[in-house]
Amino acid sequence: MAVYTTLSSAQVSAYLSPFNLGELVELRGISGGIENTNYFVTTQAKGQPPQTFVLTLFEDLDYEEMPYFIGLTEHLVAHNVTVPAPLRNETGSALSLLAGKPTLLFPRFAGDHLARSEIGKNECAIMGRELASLHRAGQGFAKQRQSHRGPLWWNELGPRAAQCIEGEDATMLMMAIGQYDAMQSQQPNLPTGVIHGDLFHDNALFNEGKLSATIDLYNASNDYLLFDIAITVNDWCISADGSIAPHLYNAFLDAYANIRAFTPLEQQYWNAMLITAAMRFWLSRLETFHSLDNHQREEGVTVFKEPDVFRDILRHRMQKFHQLP
Template sequence: MAVYTHLSNAQISAYLAPFNLGALVDFKGISGGIENTNYFVTTKVTGQPQQDFVLTLFEDLSYDDIPYFVDLTDHLVANDITVPAALRDKNGTALNLLAGKPAVLFPRFAGDHLARSEIGVSECAIMGKELARLHLAGQKFATTRHSHRGQAWWSELGPRAAKCIDGEGATMLMMAIGQYEAMQSQQPDLPKGVVHGDLFHDNALFNQGQLSATIDLYNASNDYLLFDVAITVNDWCIAADGSIEPDLYNAFLEAYASIRTFNEAEHRYWNAMLVAAAMRFWLSRLETFHGLDAHHREEGVTVLKDPDVFRDILSHRMQQFQLLPSLP
């Protein structure tokens, strides 16, 4: 279970006290996370129903990093995007320290993420529209942030990761990094704005067939919107072997384009973005799997996701050229 910071009843109760949410009834560490520690927390005010929250402790991001995400989620909620926005205590403060870590309390939304077998055309269409709506709303957000796992990160990490894998994989990895750098040198006319950066199917909650919330925005930054679309397609619209599943792919992209139209440059560089998105997540999994990052966590606690999943996805994207829906 990915709970890196273990908390007691007394610690959580003390943290909750300024929020006036009643007495702590129960708390439970959430399994499956990789970068942060998360707890489900239940409270009760006498004479009222129980309330459920999510308490997040940030293990990698610094205290000074967090206000960006607090402000961003406030902005998105104000623009009718359903994301968890931080709760504020009686002093109007959202960000506090708990066990020496930056900590934020969020409402808990109904629903759960879909199993891969539950992802169909309808779900992909819902997510395509929602990502486009998030992108449009994000373009009105004034604060900017560079990704902590952007081009500078992968340019530095790539050669180190390549030494940990077989020669064929190393060649493919470095080729993908080189292709992105070549694209950048052409200064493509690709729209930029706020991106989610990690909108995998386990970062969307569905309840009775409808999207109830988009969660985990801690990879949000300013980047190419097309890169965010590629990240999402590479998770939501694939078959078991990592290849594109045409019905899901078309449903997602057509729904997205119905809200935000792709420009000519986005059509031209689409496959390059699919390659870059696959490379980025293969590299982040290699970093954790081979212990190439600077974070030392308790053995057996860190969730290690199989890097080969994204090796296969990258291989397919480099071999099978994909197109966006036709321009009108």
């Protein structure tokens, strides 16, 4: 959600014209994040109140990859999952190029993400139900996509990242990657389907105590559903030191299981998935922090997320065995 690509008002006005939303009255970059360029765009049609939208330019994803995300969000909206689907212009197209980048325009939802201190049992239960609903709805989505930050990525990046960190940490990172590879060699028959892939608390908007939208589905792919649950638990259900907070953990997983029950194999591989999910996000933060990717990052543009947060989460997951309730 940083601004890597700077746009002029003239560029955005020309882009907006086929959407028939009125005149551009404000263009404001959204700071933070590490992957895409985002702007708040406010327009006003004659005699109408102003409306604000979110304009997203995709810095990492290719134009050819975008139909998956457009189709997925429209499919989920049709199945009552609260995600933003892109607007379509007067020709029926949602996708176009702006400043040479694939670009989509989204409605802006009310609300904001929760502060860590605001996450309680009720919020975790809401998100457990929401993720289970997304997984169930995703079973009917026909298109397939492999994650751009899956096993191929972490097996290539892992050894390079290990060279940038201290010895014990490097060993832990490579052990976590090796554990996932060993699990894969057993070919576990775990439920698969569409996953969100990044359902952290800053990717959910709450308004007056209710979920208004689940956002940022650009890590969505087809993978183990259990992996997605582990990603979400590792952010929503933790104490300040990264350890599991039992009251949040149980609220989330009980709510999820009321919509989609866990299988015996998911029970068996759950702890391994918690470890894999922690490793994956530690590695993505190490990638950015140590400039191991291809982004041209300017000082002050990107908000770098602290890698050690997920190092500590991974350490906790490797030290204590967890079971599904």
